Amino acid sequence: MPIKVKYLPKQHIEWNAQELLAEYGGRYGEVVVPPIPVEEILEKHLKLTLEIDNLEARLGHPDILGALWAPDKLVAIDESLEPTDHPNKEGRFRYTVGHEIGHWVQHRHYFLEDPDQGLLFPKATSKATVICRSSQSKDPMERQADYFSAYLLMPKEMVYAAWEKHRGSMTPYIFNRTTRENLRAMGFVEPGELLASMAIEFVAGEIAPIFRVSAKAMQIRLEELKLLRREDGSLFSMEGVA
Amino acid sequence: MANEPKQKKFGAHIRALREAQEISLRKFAERAQISPTYLSKVERDEFPPPGEEAVRRIADILGEDPDELLAMAGKVASDLPGIIHQHPRAMATFLRAASGLPASEIEKLARRAEGLRKKGPEK
Numbered sequence: 001m002p003i004k005v006k007y008l009p010k011q012h013i014e015w016n017a018q019e020l021l022a023e024y025g026g027r028y029g030e031v032v033v034p035p036i037p038v039e040e041i042l043e044k045h046l047k048l049t050l051e052i053d054n055l056e057a058r059l060g061h062p063d064i065l066g067a068l069w070a071p072d073k074l075v076a077i078d079e080s081l082e083p084t085d086h087p088n089k090e091g092r093f094r095y096t097v098g099h100e101i102g103h104w105v106q107h108r109h110y111f112l113e114d115p116d117q118g119l120l121f122p123k124a125t126s127k128a129t130v131i132c133r134s135s136q137s138k139d140p141m142e143r144q145a146d147y148f149s150a151y152l153l154m155p156k157e158m159v160y161a162a163w164e165k166h167r168g169s170m171t172p173y174i175f176n177r178t179t180r181e182n183l184r185a186m187g188f189v190e191p192g193e194l195l196a197s198m199a200i201e202f203v204a205g206e207i208a209p210i211f212r213v214s215a216k217a218m219q220i221r222l223e224e225l226k227l228l229r230r231e232d233g234s235l236f237s238m239e240g241v242a
Numbered sequence: 243m244a245n246e247p248k249q250k251k252f253g254a255h256i257r258a259l260r261e262a263q264e265i266s267l268r269k270f271a272e273r274a275q276i277s278p279t280y281l282s283k284v285e286r287d288e289f290p291p292p293g294e295e296a297v298r299r300i301a302d303i304l305g306e307d308p309d310e311l312l313a314m315a316g317k318v319a320s321d322l323p324g325i326i327h328q329h330p331r332a333m334a335t336f337l338r339a340a341s342g343l344p345a346s347e348i349e350k351l352a353r354r355a356e357g358l359r360k361k362g363p364e365k
Contacts, residue, residue: 044264049257052267052282079279084271 003110005141013144016105017151020045034158035212038097041152042075046104050097051076063134066096068103070111070129075100091214095149096132102148103130107141154211154221162210163227173203176231196230203228252314253287259304260285274299291315 024045025031042048055064055078066077077097083090111129132142164170175196188195204219211218222228260270271278276296283289291297297315301308312319326333340348 039266039268043261043266047261049261050267050282051286052279053286082277082279084268084277085279 003107003141005107005110005144007140008106008144010147013102013106013147014151014156017102017148018155020101020105021152021155034154034162034210035094036098036153036155038094038101038153042097042101046101047073048101048104049074052079052082053077054079059131061131061133064131065092065134066100066132068100068130070104070108075104090212091208091217094153094212095214095217098149098152099132099145100130101152102145103132103141106144106148150217150221150224153213154218156225158211159207159221159225159227162207163222166207166210170227172227172229173200174229174231175199200228200230252291252311252316253285255314256300256304256311257285259306263304265303270303273303291317294320 021031024041043050053076055067055076056062064078068075081089081093081096083093180192180195183195200219201215204222205215208215208218268278271281274296276292284291294317297312298308301311309319340351
């Protein structure tokens with residue numbers, strides 16, 4: 001049963017992420033350039049224990065990316081995402097860590113009587129508070145955690161700075177008829193929609209390593225900041241990134 | 243299974259010390275030269291403690307005594323069997339005699355032995 005959470009405007013979620021990063025910076029030194037030290041924020045600043053485990057075996061469901069046991073201050077991430085063993089999963093690993101931090105910051109009061117001290121459930125409970133699966137349809141609580149992760153890992157000002165430095169100006173990349181014709185002249189024969197996706201993914205994929213996020217997560221953030229778009233202005237949703 | 247209580251103590255012990263020293267799982271694993279997934283399983287006592295060299299690195303990172311941590315991991319330092327084999331009878335007699343003494347008395351004996359060794363063999 002999904003928990004019914006209060007509506008949070010995206011602006012408030014972004015403020016929550018900015019506030020957390022500022023708190024971490026006040027204690028451990030300001031984070032001025034990406035990548036955001038998301039594991040340090042979880043473990044050192046929020047004092048949550050991080051575990052890496054086979055979550056299907058532990059929780060009995062397939063496709064589990066991460067889980068939060070709020071009363072135990074425990075976060076577990078599935079071992080299939082661990083970047084030392086699976087380097088191509090680093091973006092998804094970090095996004096999932098950010099997602100679980102999003103649950104802790106924004107939703108723990110739904111599970112704890114006193115978010116700072118008391119526990120609603122007995123300490124010994126083994127039931128995960130939140131289980132985050134890749135295949136599940138995203139309820140509002142999951143979407144809020146997704147937005148939080150994107151805002152934490154890719155802060156607006158850092159994205160603008162990285163874009164300008166990498167691309168040489170603040171000019172957005174717009175896939176339009178001219179771009180398409182230019183690519184056609186270079187020999188790309190893919191259908192228009194596929195060509196647009198390829199071009200946009202390529203541009204996002206160049207910025208993504210700076211933030212150590214997946215190209216898909218970077219693309220959604222760049223589109224939201226209007227740095228990357230198609231001529232028709234169609235945007236992608238942030239759902240389904242993690 | 244006989245070692246299980248020691249292994250449990252090892253995993254919980256190193257996690258408590260690591261978290262108290264604010265070292266992240268990833269940084270700790272890097273310094274100990276083991277994978278974060280493996281370290282996490284060791285900390286939960288799902289996997290047995292790592293080998294002697296890794297336990298020594300862990301002791302170094304945490305500022306712990308390596309012999310104590312090795313004992314907690316159910317291991318004996320690899321140099322000890324060789325030391326015993328040099329003088330099996332005398333060393334076994336010595337260890338049995340020292341066994342049961344308080345740690346402070348054993349340390350006194352060790353300091354005395356070190357003094358004798360520095361002086362060199364008797365003529």
